[in-house]
Amino acid sequence: MSDAFVPHPDPAPRLAVAAIDPELIHNNVLGALAEDLGSGDVTADLLPAEQIGEARILTRESAIICGQAWVNACFQQLDGRVKLDWLVSEGAHASAGQVLCTVSGPMRAIVSAERSALNFLQTLSATATTTATYVNAIRHTRTRILDTRKTLPGLRHAQKYAVRIGGGMNHRMGLYDAILIKENHIAAAGSLSSAVGKARSLHPSILVEVEVETFSELREALAAGVDRIMLDEFELEELAQAVTETDGRTALEVSGGVGLDRVRAIAETGVDYISIGALTKHVRAIDLSMRVVLAGDSRHP
Known part of the structure; x- marks a missing residue:
């Protein structure tokens, strides 16, 4: 600032x-x-x-x-x-x-x-x-900036309001309004597809997102029909490839360690969202x- x-x-x-x-x-x-x-x-x-x-x-x-x-x-x-x-x-x-x-x-x-x-x-x-x-920094692209749950205790709603004032969008408010399936959830459920199926049966009206680390998992998530896929530790070339493979079938999100030095290049790969903890955590x-x-x-x- x-x-x-x-x-x-x-x-x-x-x-x-x-x-x-x-x-x-x-x-x-x-x-x-x-x-x-x-x-x-x-x-x-x-x-x-x-x-x-x-x-x-x-x-x-x-x-x-x-x-x-x-x-x-x-x-x-x-x-x-x-x-x-x-x-x-x-x-x-x-x-x-x-x-x-x-x-x-x-x-x-x-x-x-x-x-x-x-x-x-x-x-x-x-x-x-x-x-x-x-x-x-990414206004020339169609990518949107999201926040995370890394907020000051007691001020989550206030900080997420501030993100919206700054032109960003909110990710889930808490653990109750969207499902984000990560590695541990997949391991406990037995497979990515099983985890997604259970999420759909228990909470049919809630957004379901899955974090993937490989193209194999990306394809499984696409086949499962999730609402959004979070790409974890993908290089720029891999992000561009993921956008091509997905071809608009579901939204793609990048998260983790995104700073101003990388955000433009990531957005230019064509992903839909970039979530950034620093918006609320490192201010x-x-x-x-x-x-x-x-x-x-x-x-x-």
Whole structure:
């Protein structure tokens, strides 16, 4: 997430495809505030109880901004009188030094909610920014970027929302909404075909994906009629061959150790999806800050 990040020319917010249950946001925020405030903010006690003021949240680096609903909830959970005015839309690009939001209201609530609010914003903006970087790298292809389940505990829905804001797509949310058959499942079931057959009989309406390591397994998976095949440890030439052999009969996914140095070449083989754990696992938080605005202070734009 350096200032070298260049957004796609169409950075329009993707709220229609990135909606998230407000109750999930509420629960995230309650947990964050509880662990930070404990029995109460003893430093905020230094401020007059009815002092009203204003602060500004700004970014110190280029980023795709994500997480505004969590920020709003942090402040308003502490005091409903706090008002937020966002100057950058959710999912839009912000430049280093840009003011993202003004926050006005009771100062005790503003300073008490600051850290929790910024923690959400810096983490989710990091995920969205990282995702957008990968998406932009393969935009000339038809391949789509997927996330994985390698998320921060308690923030899976939030981070997967951020992936969507960044232009990516979600893989399965958990172990309950899709079947991914891997080597150990195949060994326990006796064969790939047996595992797929059992999956179809138990969960006929759920997507079934199989991870394969050889062309023999690829052909068996195709014969079994799976919904998606994950290609494990295939070289670029082998990926291209797999695309040719599959000929659109089922979707192909590449996963494992994909970085920006390889993602373009992998996408250009013609695979349908590339899943990348780094979108949610290796993110470095965006550098944000909040500054109280003092009357007559010319340092603030």
